[in-house]
Amino acid sequence: MSQGLLERLRERLDGDGREPVFAHGLLAVQLPREALLDTVKLLKDEFGFDMFLDVTAVDWPKREPRFDVVHHFYSTHDHVRVRLKMAVTEADPVVDSLVDHYGSAHFMERECHDMFGIAFRGNADLRPILLYEGFEGHPLRKDYPKELEQPLVRYRE
């Protein structure tokens, strides 16, 4: 039943630089970052994707552009998922924020900013949420030294 909805969505999203394909039982859409807000509006208003599951990123250290920013959406009515993927460069790791459409985007974008250093245009509060003030760097980037410690308390001896 839901497959019909995803098939209609796939046809609707095709074009404008977007490449929707089916992968692992969900619809995965590769898109340019300029198309994000329009696509999200369409998902939410026309297709009923009312739940924003997560935003995260993938670091491809040898690839240019280096990062993929990945959004997941869920429809609590039709029980289907959609994944949006956008490539951004290391020099300009900025995508549009979804805080105007989904309230939960506030915290998830802060986490993605902590871990990967992706900036979200329109999210005014990108303070650390899992990390602490004074932490330098982004620990889930592949070039972060994996044993580097940034302690808050001075060690004994």
Next chain:
Amino acid sequence: MNEVNEKSGAFEYLTTRKDELVGWARKFSIFPYPFVTACCAMEFMSVSSTMYDTDRFGAALPRFSPRQSDLLMVVGTITHKQAPILKKVYEQMCEPKWVMAFGVCASSGGFYRNYAALQGIDKIIPVDVYIPGCPPRPESVIDGIMQLQDKIANASHPIVNEKF
């Protein structure tokens, strides 16, 4: 003075060393403060309830204020973000005080070797007894408590120390 005791020849006085007496008293009244941050808590609950029963060692009653406790049990992973809180809790405890690192994460960081985890609480506070295991069996915890009791019993217990 007491006729009954005079006749039976029972003890009225005994001589001992002050350190032995105080150590004996202290080792059976360990009031723990459980600083519980992770999954080792399940094992902590198991060891403190009926089946294993740390009350047998006088170490059952957890105090929920560090100011009233003698033993800081650090149960679980300590992250760098958590470390200032642990340090503050330790500093709030009154002398005499002891620290137990419960499980590998508190002892050495365990299998967490990354940006987030503190590699053993002994980097920031002194530790008296380490209990290995992920999580430790209740028997290991009891062994740790008994080793701590031996340590307390054999230690010097100054009435006034340099920190007082």
